[in-house]
Amino acid sequence: MNIINRQNLKSLSTLTKARYLSSLASLLIMLSSIAIILVNGFNWGLDFTGGVVTEVKIDPKIKSEQISQLLGQGSAQEVSVISAGEPGRWVLRYAKVDNAATGDIKTVLAPLTNDVEVLNSSIVGPQIGQELAEQGGLALLAAMLCILAYLSFRFEWRLASGALLALFHDVIFVLAFFSLTQMEFNLTILAAVLAILGYSLNDSIVIADRVREVLIAKPKMATDEICSSAVKATFSRTMVTSGTTLFTVGALWIMGGAPLQGFSIAMFLGIMIGTLSSISVGTCLPELLKVKAEHYEVTPISDTP
Template sequence: MNFKKLSKLTRARYLSSLMSLMIMFCSVGIIFVNGFNWGLDFTGGVVTEVKLDSNIKAAQISELLALHSDQDVSVISAGEAGRWVLRYSQVNAESSTSITDVLAPLTHNLEVLNSSIVGPQIGQELAEQGGLALLVAMLCILGYLSFRFEWRLASGALLALFHDVAFVLAFFALTQMEFNLTVLAAVLAILGYSLNDSIIIADRIRELLTSKPKMAIEAVCSRAVQATFSRTMVTSGTTLITVSALWIMGGGPLESFSIAMFLGILIGTFSSISIGTCLPELLKVNSEHYKVEPICDAP
């Protein structure tokens, strides 16, 4: 093994860890300062299914709805020509009559098939349950990692997870893209994906600490990254290709989900290599923590 190569890799890990910490603190600040542009799932609104002339386009409907709503509107094809599912805030469109008036410039041949209202109280409950889901997921991951690995390795993986979630949430807070249940589902998926990379590297660190107890921890972490780097790049690269295809061809309804997943995979790969290895090293993890204790046969 080339010692100089490992030294360069160690310096790269330290530099990337500093960058990750800066990103994490900036992300938390952006979230607190900007807040989120909550979608209708959380703030309440109206979901209406209508049938119009088949020659009317989604852009025409969106333009008219945007003039009568203070939030982003969503126009989704219902699978049949001229049939649309409309999602908009409950400001000037509280009934089927008002939506008829709004879309009157397009056509008078409009039929409201069904309409449902999501109240603010339900939206607040969804927001609370979403936050609770994130908290429970993080606690379950912490419990699993502490059982599967020594707590020092577990802490690195957990901080990397927090870093990834904070970055994705900060992106939506900074751009003020609509934050809805689809984005929340993407954030929960990011937790699982990022955890996978962290576990692979942590498992390699544990193997090296057991098989080479006299090796310096800096060299152990660098060698673990080196051994898993190609595998990480292949898995992350293929997943990014899939998410990119979903982003490009999935249309508006899947755009926010695809963007969140794309950013989460990128930053998750980065943080698993940086924070996921440097924090255990900082906490002085060593081979003694994985030393097998002999079982006494005496009664």
């Protein structure tokens, strides 16, 4: 029995050191992510900036690189060329709406082929793009406030703060990736960020709930050992859940094509970093804030009127 207890204590000590190291790495990641966003900004998509979306049908033998290069030369800007799901059918997205070269797609693509059919074309005005950006920001803020309210009700503020910081860490990391790579940030990416909030919250709540249970069951146990035992008890569940979800998102990334690429990348990164933050930030911050068993003691109500 003593040998088993010593082995358990040794494994918990090793896990505690791993949590501390991963928390330090998470702190460095978060600070670096904020710096990247402040320096690079975002490559806002047409959903936010306004622009033109045109769907054309041409010779299936013509590749997207040829179309993009020719349109880029003719319009002096980067033109996004996305497959519409059929051979020879493309969706062209470009920002400037006052350029004659992009206005007449047939003329611009004439060196490639004279058989160009414009199926439809739509314009997103700058005002609409600004409204979408504001509404997206409000949606993100509302989601964070609702999560904060739920965590404050569900847990004592020390455990709630760990889960909330883990959420902030995950969102900042994903946003920094798109800022660093300058991939187009559109409404699809915003939807992925909101989905990451929910996924990361789920992991943090499972671990925080386990921490609370151990605190109540073993009030004399050291806080670092309680947090480590909670992580150990939920680790297999976390790995299985995250692993199966990553397989699904990976399949969506590979098979979904260009329209879903940004969404899949954001979800893939969010799931990985969310698993790390739930284990590191989600448990180390409450420990740093001195969470104790008495914080969850039930106060008896006096019968005296």
